[in-house]
Amino acid sequence: MMKKCLVAFLGAVVLLCAGCGAKPDIDTLRTRAEQGDAKAQFLFGLRYYNGDGVSKCFVESYKWLLIADASAHKEESGASKKVAKAMTPGQIAEAQAQAQKWQQEFAQLHPAKP
Numbered sequence: 120m121m122k123k124c125l126v127a128f129l130g131a132v133v134l135l136c137a138g139c140g141a142k143p144d145i146d147t148l149r150t151r152a153e154q155g156d157a158k159a160q161f162l163f164g165l166r167y168y169n170g171d172g173v174s175k176c177f178v179e180s181y182k183w184l185l186i187a188d189a190s191a192h193k194e195e196s197g198a199s200k201k202v203a204k205a206m207t208p209g210q211i212a213e214a215q216a217q218a219q220k221w222q223q224e225f226a227q228l229h230p231a232k233p
């Protein structure tokens with residue numbers, strides 16, 4: 120029952136976001152996410168959760184949703200918590216480590232300007 124509710128929630132979020140314009144192709148979305156676009160990071164995480172244009176992967180989904188949360192995409196910040204409910208503790212730890220590594224590498228490539 121929990122999985123069905125989670126899928127319904129994330130599906131509704133995708134539909135709401137779809138109203139914001141045309142659905143970007145996966146390569147464009149990946150590029151924007153990797154460049155630090157918080158909305159793209161959020162949508163990329165949803166794509167991994169749903170297996171939309173990429174292989175379904177909770178670890179990648181959670182990683183990108185965590186990155187989006189940290190990048191100030193607070194509009195749907197509850198999505199990462201909902202995805203985590205479908206994951207094992209090991210998957211969560213792996214995704215958290217990957218998100219942290221990505222954030223550190225991004226910060227080195229794009230230092231904050233004073």
